[in-house]
Amino acid sequence: MRVEDIDEQRSTMESAERQLSDLSMLGLDWDGDVLYQSSRHDAYRAAIAQLDTYECYCSRRDIQEASRAPHAKPGMYPGTCRDLTPGQRGERRAELAAQNRHPAIRLRAEVDHFTVRDRLRGEVTGDVDDFILLRGGQEPGWAYNLAVVADDAYQDIDQVVRGDDLLDSAARQAYLCTLLGAAIPEYVHVPLVLNARGQRLAKRDGAVTLREMLVDAPLTHVISSLASSLGYEGISTPVELLAVFDPTTLSLEPFIFTGLTETAAGCADK
Numbered sequence: 001m002r003v004e005d006i007d008e009q010r011s012t013m014e015s016a017e018r019q020l021s022d023l024s025m026l027g028l029d030w031d032g033d034v035l036y037q038s039s040r041h042d043a044y045r046a047a048i049a050q051l052d053t054y055e056c057y058c059s060r061r062d063i064q065e066a067s068r069a070p071h072a073k074p075g076m077y078p079g080t081c082r083d084l085t086p087g088q089r090g091e092r093r094a095e096l097a098a099q100n101r102h103p104a105i106r107l108r109a110e111v112d113h114f115t116v117r118d119r120l121r122g123e124v125t126g127d128v129d130d131f132i133l134l135r136g137g138q139e140p141g142w143a144y145n146l147a148v149v150a151d152d153a154y155q156d157i158d159q160v161v162r163g164d165d166l167l168d169s170a171a172r173q174a175y176l177c178t179l180l181g182a183a184i185p186e187y188v189h190v191p192l193v194l195n196a197r198g199q200r201l202a203k204r205d206g207a208v209t210l211r212e213m214l215v216d217a218p219l220t221h222v223i224s225s226l227a228s229s230l231g232y233e234g235i236s237t238p239v240e241l242l243a244v245f246d247p248t249t250l251s252l253e254p255f256i257f258t259g260l261t262e263t264a265a266g267c268a269d270k
């Protein structure tokens with residue numbers, strides 16, 4: 001179990017504890033202690049030290065402007081800072097320091113694409129650019145791509161199951177595994193749960209957290225509703241679901257959530 005608490009949104013310890021308690025309540029357990037990314041600074045620093053990297057002084061706007069150039073590929077870093085001379089680097093570093101900003105650190109990638117195997121989607125080839133390992137700016141922070149690869153290797157993760165909104169980053173992460181001498185995990189990118197308008201679930205969609213659902217429905221009905229989203233009816237514990245679950249029958253389409261299933265709501269009314 002890992003708590004990814006280093007992202008820009010500053011997930012709080014409180015929300016981490018709530019998520020761990022939600023998982024326990026649903027009957028999902030884990031091996032060993034919880035690993036917090038916020039305790040792994042030395043490991044991320046050590047990982048960066050193993051890689052061929054360079055400083056990048058670009059602002060978000062610099063990158064947006066550069067990627068409007070005729071040959072630029074959308075979403076790919078155009079390499080602006082890759083081949084600067086030591087003198088140019090000194091100047092750019094001083095300019096940033098005057099604004100109290102730090103440079104970012106980027107990987108000097110030797111490929112521009114990489115192919116991963118996904119259990120549901122087969123071979124998926126994605127773009128690889130000189131992606132950020134350490135974000136710059138006023139408060140530097142480790143990039144998710146670096147942290148997740150270093151931590152998966154540290155925790156011997158051999159299978160990554162996650163939302164298919166992250167499918168695009170699998171190529172960069174798997175490539176980074178090869179550079180750090182880590183085994184590439186098996187990927188399983190599953191469809192997201194969306195609202196009726198095809199958007200990610202949010203507060204405006206009503207009761208979307210476990211706590212909110214439990215106001216109106218008993219826990220077994222929340223679990224049966226989750227199982228029903230995967231096509232399994234009459235399930236009330238994760239152990240029952242595990243006994244029948246067949247990953248090869250998973251849908252590749254998003255699941256549209258419009259509230260707990262009628263069975264569950266009906267039972268709650270009684």
Ligand SMILES: [Zn+2]
Pocket residue numbers: 055056057058079080081082
């Ligand atoms: Zn740059």
